Amino acid sequence: MARDLTALFDPASVAVVGASDDPAKYGHAVASQALRAPGRRPVHLVNRRGGTVLGRTAATSLSAIGEPVELVVISVPGAGFEDAVDDALACGAKAIVAITAGFAEAGPAGLARQRAVADRVRAAGAVLVGPNCLGIADNTTELYLASDRFAPGGVALLSQSGNLALELQLRGEPYGLGFSRFVSLGNQADVTLVDLVEDCARHRATSAIAVYAEDFGDGRAFAAAAAAAGKPVVLLTAGRGSASARSAQSHTGALTTSADVVAAACRDAGVELVRTPREMTVVLAALATPAGGPRTAGRRRTAVFTDGGGHGAVAADAAEDAGLDVPELDAATQDRLRRVLWEQSSVGNPVDLAGMGEQRPLSYADTVGELLAAEGVDAVLMTGYFGGYAASEGGLGGGAAGGSVLAEGETRAAKEIVAHLAAVPKPLVVQSMYPRSASCRVLAEAGVPVFAATEDAARALAAMTGRAVSDPGGAVPPLPPAAAPLRDLGYHAVRALLADAGVPFPAAREVTDEAGLLAAAAEFEGPYVLKALHVLHKSDAGGVALRLADRDALLAAYRAMHGRLGAPAYSVEAMADLTDGVELIVGVNRDPRFGPVAMVGLGGVLTETLRDVAFALAPVPSGRAAGLLRSLRGAALLDGVRGRPALDVAAAAAVVERVTAVAAAHPEIAELEVNPLLVRPDGALALDARAVLD
Incomplete structure (x- = not known):
């Protein structure tokens, strides 16, 4: 059940414990901000010495105020913190900012203190932000309890870094970005990132949620909350490149890094994952306002429109680097463009005015109108000199001749572009050499994102054409109920577990001596496979022998292998028909923050060499699994190459669904892997499996 944070963001009254006249103390900064809206609610300043603070009489304690206080900010030395919390709860506080x-x-000792305080707060029916935080602010309720001011706007900023929040504000200013709320996450002892995302999703004045987090707490719950938010969520996080601290015992574990896990969670939840504050600002500029064209559900056919060949070529490359498609325009669209452009213009894609803009500025608007109306175009990226004519007239450094006539024509073109966009709403982003010109301001004020850098424009357009926030296709999968814990994770026990779930395997028997070996060979025909059990990475250790034609070959291989390895047990298996097959890997690695994470890729002995893998939160439905397989660099192998037949991708996807469901239902399994999974034109067959207990 979502938590009620009304007392946190719109309290009836506020007290600052530790308020100070000393500018070097944080209690001074918070008290100064709290007094910015004295008419909205009572604001009480508390200092144990009494006297005056910021020209107001300070109470010596919360109880000395003489009336209940709904929200209390505590900025005192650590030794007095618990007493301050107890005083706040005794005075009826429903929210505490620590x-x-x-x-x-x-x-550890500090963690124990923190947990004890959080328990007392929850027992009293109150909520706690922090400790170790920098405060909160809500521009919509005139609640200012952080050291800095935040320009009003539609972005809710949830951050574990105060300085990063300040940088985002500075970077957002040129784009008109402002903030509905700011929350410094602190240690998340009580109120968590998940609680805040859920509350901001319900907050009408918030149009987008920006998160900087180093500790997700329950990462899967965060992903689920973001997926259900119904509005854009943009995430910047640190430490994405570090590998798991646990020593991996499978290919899956060795290949899965925290960066893969976070990226998979974001893809499933529809979260825009960014790498830098600049990129976060660019994405927010594209998503925080509804104008400029709606978000689309993965349709990325992009028309690049320019007034110079160089800008068009660079923008086309940037668009493709950002994941957009820049296909050649269809013949009908090219014909319509030729009717509005002159002979030397290029209409393939990129579309290039080739100097026509100087002769007729309205050609910009005519071209944008045709591109927006084209059925084969999902989004438009306009790049280059647009804005330069108005910039020249306004003294902003444009170099075009023509003066006020061209400037007026360009401004008219900007207004017509806005009208075309209103009539045919599609994502439109502009890169201009003169983003502050009057004509570009017309576009920006209408909500069209305008950028100075080509790569920023392409990234913004990629965000606008990503998975729509209302699209359930990538929703975070719920975890199934936990199954009875497993105790035996030996090779044949894992095979049996997966076989019971519907994963197909070749016939196999476990043996410990030559008599058992020959008895197993009598149960099914060769050729045979012999595997040494309880040996890590059997192929690398020489513990796998393939294509053993008959019992004599099987016996000889056993004697040689046992002489080298002395394994306690072996597996005799029917040799699968590898003709026209491709080997895949299917694995699940349990992440401490996000739970089970699935990996699929090209498998076999070259798994770690090829590193052609894709990730998703587990369990993975078969439809999503097919999409993951199609996303591999080597996906063309699945459809048949050089005369080979197409493979049964649906059968492989079904195995992915079953393997990941088993792993998700067994939290005691740290790693579960099928490698290789042989996929043929007529089905899929698991040839090897292993599991590792947590």
């Missing part, structure tokens, strides 16, 4: 540090971030 600035004080020295808890979980300081070690």
Whole structure:
């Protein structure tokens, strides 16, 4: 059930404990901000010495105020923190913002103190932000309890870094970005990132949610909350490139890094994952306002429109680097463009005015109108000199001749572009050499994102053409109920577990001596496979022998292998027909924050060499699994190459669904892997499997 955070963001009254006249103390900064809206609600300043703070009489304690206080900010030394919390709860506080540090971030003893405080707060029916946070602000309720001001707007910013929040504000200013709310996450002892995402999703004044997080807590719950938010969520996180701390014992574990896990969770949840504050600002500029064209559900056929060949070529490359498609325009669209452009214009894609803009600025608008109306175009990226004529007239450095006539024509063109966009709403982004010109301001004020850098424009358009927030196709899969814990994860036990779930395997028997070997060979015909059990990475250790034609070959291979390895047991298996097949890998690695994470890719002995893999949160439905397989670099192998037949991708996807469902239902399994999974034109067959207990 979602938590009620009304007392946190719109309290009836506020008290700042630790308010100070000393500018070096945080209690001074918070108190100064709290007093910015004295008419909205009572604001009480508390300092144990009394006297005056910021020209107002300070109470010596919360109880000395003489009336209940709904929200209390605590900025006192660590030794007095618990007493301050108890006083706040005794005075009826329903929300506490804890600035004080020295808890979980300081070690085990601090963590124990933090947990005890959070338990007391929850028992009292209150909520706690922090400790070790920098405060909160809500521009929509005139609640200012952070050290800095945030320009009003539609972005809710949830951050574990105060300085990063300030940078985002500075970077967002040129794009008119402002903030509905700011919350410094702190240690998330009580109120978590998930709680805040859910509350901001319900907040009408918030149009987008920006998150900087180093600790997700329950990462899967965060992904689920973001997927259900119904509005854009943009994530910047640190430490994505570090590998799991646990020593992996499978290919899956060795290949799965925290960066893969976060990226998979974001893809499934529809979260825009960014790498830098600049990129976050660019994406927010594209998504935080509804104008400029709607988000589309994965349709990325992009028309690049320019007034110079160089800009068009660079923009086309940037668009493709950002994941957009830049196909040649269909013949009908090219014919319509030729009617509005002159002979030397290029109409293939990129579309190039080739100098016509100087002769007739309205050709910009005519071209945009045709591209927006084209059925084969999902989005438009306009790039180059547009804005230069108005910039020249306004003294912003444009170099075009023609003066006010061209400037007026360009401004008219900008207004017509806005009208075309209103009539045919599709994502439209502009890159201009003169983004501050009057004509570009016309576009920006209408909600069209305008950027100075080509790569920023392409990234913004990619965000606008990503999975729509209302599209359930990538929703975070729920975890199934936990099954009875497994104790035996030996090779044949894992095979049996997966076989019971519907994963097909060749016939196999476990043996410990020559008599058992010959008895197994009598149960099914060769050729045979012999595997040494309880040997890590059997192929690398020489513990696998293939294509053993008959019992004599099987016996000889057993004697040689046992002499080298001395394994306690072996598996005798029917040799699968590898003709026209491709080997895949299917694995699940359990992440401490996001739970089971699935991996699919090209498999066999070259798995770690090829590293052609894709990830998703587990369990993975078969439809999503097919999409993952199609996303591999080597996906063309699945459709048949050089005369080979197409493979049964549906059968492979069904195995992915079953393997990932088993792993998700067994939290005691740290790693589960089928490698290789042989996919043929007539089905899929698991040839090897292993599991590792957590």
